[in-house]
Amino acid sequence: MADKASVASQPEMRRRNPTLFNRNRLKLGVFASNCSSGQAATKVPERWVASWDNNVKLAKMADAAGIECLVPVGRWKGYGGETDFEGDTFETITWACGLLAHTTNITVFGTVHCPLIHPVLAAKQIVTADHAGHGRFGLNIVCGWNQDEFNMFGAAQQAHDRRYDYGAEWWEIIKRIWSGAGPFDHDGEFFKLRGVVGSPAPWGGERPAMMNAGSSPAGRNFAAKYSDLHFDQTFFLEKAAAQVNETRTAARRYGRELQVFTNGYVVCRPTQKEAEDYFHHFGVENADWGAIDRLLELSLGATGSRAISPEVVKMAKERFAGGYGGVPFVGDPDHIAAQFKQMTEYGFDGLTFGFVSYLEELPYFVQEVIPRLERMGLREPAK
Numbered sequence: 001m002a003d004k005a006s007v008a009s010q011p012e013m014r015r016r017n018p019t020l021f022n023r024n025r026l027k028l029g030v031f032a033s034n035c036s037s038g039q040a041a042t043k044v045p046e047r048w049v050a051s052w053d054n055n056v057k058l059a060k061m062a063d064a065a066g067i068e069c070l071v072p073v074g075r076w077k078g079y080g081g082e083t084d085f086e087g088d089t090f091e092t093i094t095w096a097c098g099l100l101a102h103t104t105n106i107t108v109f110g111t112v113h114c115p116l117i118h119p120v121l122a123a124k125q126i127v128t129a130d131h132a133g134h135g136r137f138g139l140n141i142v143c144g145w146n147q148d149e150f151n152m153f154g155a156a157q158q159a160h161d162r163r164y165d166y167g168a169e170w171w172e173i174i175k176r177i178w179s180g181a182g183p184f185d186h187d188g189e190f191f192k193l194r195g196v197v198g199s200p201a202p203w204g205g206e207r208p209a210m211m212n213a214g215s216s217p218a219g220r221n222f223a224a225k226y227s228d229l230h231f232d233q234t235f236f237l238e239k240a241a242a243q244v245n246e247t248r249t250a251a252r253r254y255g256r257e258l259q260v261f262t263n264g265y266v267v268c269r270p271t272q273k274e275a276e277d278y279f280h281h282f283g284v285e286n287a288d289w290g291a292i293d294r295l296l297e298l299s300l301g302a303t304g305s306r307a308i309s310p311e312v313v314k315m316a317k318e319r320f321a322g323g324y325g326g327v328p329f330v331g332d333p334d335h336i337a338a339q340f341k342q343m344t345e346y347g348f349d350g351l352t353f354g355f356v357s358y359l360e361e362l363p364y365f366v367q368e369v370i371p372r373l374e375r376m377g378l379r380e381p382a383k
């Protein structure tokens with residue numbers, strides 16, 4: 001199997017996965033639909049019910065609209081509050097297998113917490129999903145941050161930057177299995193393995209697309225060195241262009257190109273006022289503040305990520321109700337299309353987003369925003 005990791009070439013990835021590596025200047029993804037409430041920590045009754053049937057309907061709708069990807073959240077425990085925000089979740093690789101079987105073009109990601117899943121098992125699971133989707137599976141590697149979840153597995157996390165060293169070794173083992181090099185022994189810092197084999201190789205003999213969303217220097221370096229996509233956290237838009245540029249430059253130092261995405265939440269209504277009023281209704285008056293406080297406490301706590309500095313806490317709190325601290329896209333269709341265009345000017349290749357009520361809100365977005373993006377030259381019409 002050709003290993004494209006060291007010189008990951010986007011044209012080669014395009015041959016294997018023509019959707020995620022298409023020529024659209026702005027790629028789109030639906031985020032977090034495998035979790036109850038999606039990414040909106042709100043108490044409104046229309047909040048997302050992450051049932052299997054709802055997920056299938058949404059996947060088919062997004063696929064028909066030419067949306068490039070579905071990105072789940074790898075989550076093991078809810079955030080409490082009145083709604084137990086994200087308390088119901090589907091495991092993401094099995095979720096991806098099911099959705100790949102129901103769709104035709106869209107890439108479906110699965111998220112793996114590498115310290116919790118042994119690489120021999122993960123290699124096999126990923127290959128299975130990748131064959132089910134004829135190459136449309138994508139892998140999101142999470143190196144860990146939430147010790148509360150890790151406690152359920154009896155697992156202690158490495159010191160922060162060591163998590164990425166572990167992730168690198170984990171990923172190297174997986175790629176070696178997929179290369180058909182076995183049986184091989186592995187004597188690394190974190191793994192001692194004997195007689196390792198794994199067949200078949202991924203679909204078409206080349207590895208699936210891989211992304212990660214680390215935001216610390218160690219996390220960004222991991223993305224630059226290994227990932228095909230980096231998911232950036234964009235708290236301050238004025239810093240976005242510099243951040244994107246930094247990641248791309250770091251990747252080029254490794255002789256690589258990668259796509260940079262960020263996440264946000266969409267509230268699109270016929271008028272700006274209607275959109276803002278609805279955001280105020282679900283994300284302020286009916287926010288699940290208990291869940292938001294818990295999420296922030298875990299993120300900022302001693303065992304959590306260092307990525308969110310105290311400086312962003314206030315903004316994060318306001319944004320967590322809408323969608324995980326992502327960029328707010330709140331407005332009428334012209335406003336949202338203009339915001340999306342602005343994101344491409346900062347250098348982003350793609351945006352993922354969620355809605356309060358995905359099945360009710362995605363059709364309006366598809367009808368009104370996507371054609372505007374096409375007229376702006378940011379996307380080709382879906383085939």
Ligand SMILES: Cc1cc2nc3c(=O)[nH]c(=O)nc-3n(C[C@H](O)[C@H](O)[C@H](O)COP(=O)(O)O)c2cc1C
Pocket residue numbers: 072073074075111141142143144145146212213214215216217218219220231232233262263305306307
């Ligand atoms: C868009 C996005 C998606 C993420 N998805 C997950 C996820 O599914 N599960 C998870 O535990 N962490 C997820 N994370 C957390 C990151 O993988 C990472 O642990 C976090 O950003 C901290 O980065 P750092 O270790 O570099 O500080 C996500 C982060 C972002 C920005």
